[in-house]
Amino acid sequence: xxxMSRKRPAILDKQWWSRYGASxxxxxxxxxxxxxxxxxxTHEKRGSMAAANTIMFxxxxxxxxxxxxxxxxxMSVNWEYVNVFQExxxxxxxxxxxxxxxxxxxxxxxxxxxxxxxxxxxxxxILPYPLIQLPLILLSNVITTEEGAxxxxxAALSLIWAVYLIVIAMMEIHDYSVGKTFxxxxxxxxxxxxxxxxxxxxxxLISDAISYFVSLYRxxxxxxx
Amino acid sequence: xRTKGMRRIAALLLTAALLLLSTTAFAADGLQTRYTYTYDxxxxxxxxPDAYRVKTVLNSTMLGLDKPxxxxxxxxxxxxxxxxxxxxxxxxxxVKHENSEYKLVRVIDTVIGGTPENFSTPQDVFxxxxxxxxxxxxNNNRVVMMDKDCNFIKSYEKPTDETFDQNLSFLPSKLVVxxxxxxxxxxxxxxxxxxxxxxxxxxxxxIGANKVKFDMIDYIWKLFSTKEQRSKQESFVPTEYDxxxxxxxxxxxxxxxxxxxxxxxxxxxxxxxxxNAIGNDILVKSNVRQPPIGELDWAEDADINGPSRxxxxxxxxxxxxxxxxxxxxxxxxxxxxxxxxxxxxxxxNSDGYFLNAVAIDHMGNDLMVLDSIECSVTIFTPTExxxxxxxxxxxxxxGEYDASADTWREVLKLNGNYDQAFIGVxxxxxxxxxxxxxxxxxxxxxxWKNYGEAFxxxxxxxVEQNIGWIFAxxxxxxxxxxxxxxVKKIKAEVxxx
Numbered sequence: 148x149x150x151m152s153r154k155r156p157a158i159l160d161k162q163w164w165s166r167y168g169a170s171x172x173x174x175x176x177x178x179x180x181x182x183x184x185x186x187x188x189t190h191e192k193r194g195s196m197a198a199a200n201t202i203m204f205x206x207x208x209x210x211x212x213x214x215x216x217x218x219x220x221x222m223s224v225n226w227e228y229v230n231v232f233q234e235x236x237x238x239x240x241x242x243x244x245x246x247x248x249x250x251x252x253x254x255x256x257x258x259x260x261x262x263x264x265x266x267x268x269x270x271x272x273i274l275p276y277p278l279i280q281l282p283l284i285l286l287s288n289v290i291t292t293e294e295g296a297x298x299x300x301x302a303a304l305s306l307i308w309a310v311y312l313i314v315i316a317m318m319e320i321h322d323y324s325v326g327k328t329f330x331x332x333x334x335x336x337x338x339x340x341x342x343x344x345x346x347x348x349x350x351x352l353i354s355d356a357i358s359y360f361v362s363l364y365r366x367x368x369x370x371x372x
Numbered sequence: 373x374r375t376k377g378m379r380r381i382a383a384l385l386l387t388a389a390l391l392l393l394s395t396t397a398f399a400a401d402g403l404q405t406r407y408t409y410t411y412d413x414x415x416x417x418x419x420x421p422d423a424y425r426v427k428t429v430l431n432s433t434m435l436g437l438d439k440p441x442x443x444x445x446x447x448x449x450x451x452x453x454x455x456x457x458x459x460x461x462x463x464x465x466x467v468k469h470e471n472s473e474y475k476l477v478r479v480i481d482t483v484i485g486g487t488p489e490n491f492s493t494p495q496d497v498f499x500x501x502x503x504x505x506x507x508x509x510x511n512n513n514r515v516v517m518m519d520k521d522c523n524f525i526k527s528y529e530k531p532t533d534e535t536f537d538q539n540l541s542f543l544p545s546k547l548v549v550x551x552x553x554x555x556x557x558x559x560x561x562x563x564x565x566x567x568x569x570x571x572x573x574x575x576x577x578x579i580g581a582n583k584v585k586f587d588m589i590d591y592i593w594k595l596f597s598t599k600e601q602r603s604k605q606e607s608f609v610p611t612e613y614d615x616x617x618x619x620x621x622x623x624x625x626x627x628x629x630x631x632x633x634x635x636x637x638x639x640x641x642x643x644x645x646x647x648n649a650i651g652n653d654i655l656v657k658s659n660v661r662q663p664p665i666g667e668l669d670w671a672e673d674a675d676i677n678g679p680s681r682x683x684x685x686x687x688x689x690x691x692x693x694x695x696x697x698x699x700x701x702x703x704x705x706x707x708x709x710x711x712x713x714x715x716x717x718x719x720x721n722s723d724g725y726f727l728n729a730v731a732i733d734h735m736g737n738d739l740m741v742l743d744s745i746e747c748s749v750t751i752f753t754p755t756e757x758x759x760x761x762x763x764x765x766x767x768x769x770x771g772e773y774d775a776s777a778d779t780w781r782e783v784l785k786l787n788g789n790y791d792q793a794f795i796g797v798x799x800x801x802x803x804x805x806x807x808x809x810x811x812x813x814x815x816x817x818x819x820w821k822n823y824g825e826a827f828x829x830x831x832x833x834x835v836e837q838n839i840g841w842i843f844a845x846x847x848x849x850x851x852x853x854x855x856x857x858x859v860k861k862i863k864a865e866v867x868x869x
Binding site for chain 1: 815
């Protein structure tokens with residue numbers, strides 16, 4: 148069977164589609180039953196990379212739709228200075244860096260999750276964001292600032308829920324205790340800083356090296372000709 | 373061949389665009405074209421048609437003075453007369469506006485019967501309705517009052533009250549007089565506010581003192597610093613005012629340029645204040661993001677940077693107030709709600725630009741600005757554009773909302789970037805209960821306060837109009853599941869039996 152599915156492209160494979168649908172639906176189960184859900188997600192292989200990417204896509208889409216269609220009473224966006232790709236990256240990069248940092252720590256301290264597991268868990272955990280923010284766009288257009296409390300409460304809720312799910316997901320995926328989860332969540336945040344620092348250092352060194360060779364070339368050219 | 377032609381066209385277009393760009397930034401004479409401007413919601417500068425044009429510039433030659441002016445500091449306009457304090461020459465100049473000409477009437481340099489009879493660096497002048505002239509005779513340590521023929525009436529001297537530090541010399545620099553003859557004077561080195569004299573010349577205290585602010589961080593800092601350090605630090609000194617103006621209703625408008633930049637950013641500096649009879653600041657600031665502080669774009673990389681230092685203020689008869697910025701030589705006009713109408717001016721030598729603007733006043737809607745280095749009075753007259761703004765504002769205040777909306781639309785034709793015009797049309801539409809249209813006008817300048825108001829009413833109206841449908845839908849949503857459930861139940865029972 149595996150040989151068959153490997154030959155046939157996934158898009159034509161009925162089984163693949165049903166599995167994809169099931170894994171996507173499973174994300175909704177995880178929202179309300181996080182302890183149970185995230186355990187099954189990796190240990191019972193009920194999640195999938197494709198579903199995770201789909202959720203990620205909806206998160207990015209929601210972010211851009213929020214910028215464009217939220218009523219200006221609640222969000223003032225100066226489109227002159229908005230770069231859509233930058234907006235997407237500003238969500239994606241921290242997530243990827245967090246996943247990397249988390250993976251780095253947890254592989255050393257007997258976490259059970261692989262890099263892929265962590266990524267899938269993360270993506271499943273941020274489902275509340277599109278789920279709440281998309282209806283909020285509509286809501287923002289039918290209320291005034293005086294009733295803005297509704298808007299802000301729900302907007303905050305979407306983030307708090309997501310953070311809560313992320314913590315639970317990390318706990319279940321790595322089979323950690325509560326204390327260890329919190330410790331490694333904080334360690335991951337610290338790890339993010341180290342990764343960013345190393346990246347910046349690397350980039351600046353590379354750019355220095357390049358500029359050195361460029362100036363060397365110029366020097367030679369100016370002396371010889 | 374074809375691509376070559378295309379490329380050539382593209383290159384031509386590019387050069388044309390570049391040329392256009394370079395010419396819009398600077399006019400042919402190298403001066404910036406940005407003379408009059410407003411701010412949009414994002415604090416970006418929007419060029420605007422000129423609100424005021426230079427009508428004429430009065431200087432010593434034009435006035436026919438045998439001895440040219442020397443660093444004049446104060447100016448006052450009463451009716452058709454302009455009084456200029458020619459501080460450096462210890463005299464006053466009285467100029468009359470007649471048949472659209474400005475002519476020197478007389479030079480006042482003596483107080484007949486006063487002790488002493490001459491002035492010593494007079495810094496400000498005030499003329500009341502009866503024609504009595506009050507002069508801040510700074511270095512003679514007095515405010516002198518004389519009648520219109522310069523006969524000495526009385527002088528207001530240094531208060532003997534113990535609230536006035538007797539070691540300080542009494543240096544009155546600016547003054548206003550209210551309708552009942554009370555004198556309010558600003559003194560150098562006095563930070564308790566304005567010194568107030570009753571009409572009979574008796575000192576009766578101070579008004580408008582700054583509240584002394586207590587800063588916890590400063591206090592802790594002082595606990596740990598040595599005596600020498602403490603003495604070097606600035607003590608908690610309330611700010612002094614730089615200039616005052618009394619409007620038609622008797623409110624004193626004051627400006628101050630002594631503040632910390634952080635205070636300005638957190639909008640606690642209040643460089644423009646409107647003082648009531650007991651000295652409280654009652655200036656309305658309806659736009660919290662862009663309060664009336666003068667320049668908002670501080671241009672950190674430019675030669676002239678930092679916040680505005682307002683040096684004088686005047687209030688037109690329609691309650692528009694115009695503040696003068698010493699740093700940039702710019703004028704900022706605000707409406708009664710503290711929202712900027714326009715800003716114009718600049719630093720320089722040509723007409724309409726200033727080297728050291730020190731005083732501003734108005735005659736009708738004409739504005740006059742005194743420059744102490746150029747020794748000239750620049751007289752500005754409002755353009756059609758500015759007059760339309762004033763008319764629209766007046767019409768709104770009088771309750772003529774239809775007319776006001778039409779006038780604001782005229783303004784929009786002249787300046788499509790003008791947020792206030794959009795808000796003006798919107799406000800009138802709101803009063804006319806055209807909520808949907810009003811919303812559109814509030815949306816563009818992002819006036820969410822008014823938009824919220826319009827939207828709330830629009831929504832109410834909409835709900836009232838469609839209440840039948842809404843009820844029907846809600847009822848359907850409640851009844852249909854019930855019916856469906858019942859039907860299913862019956863079906864199940866039928867099937868069972």
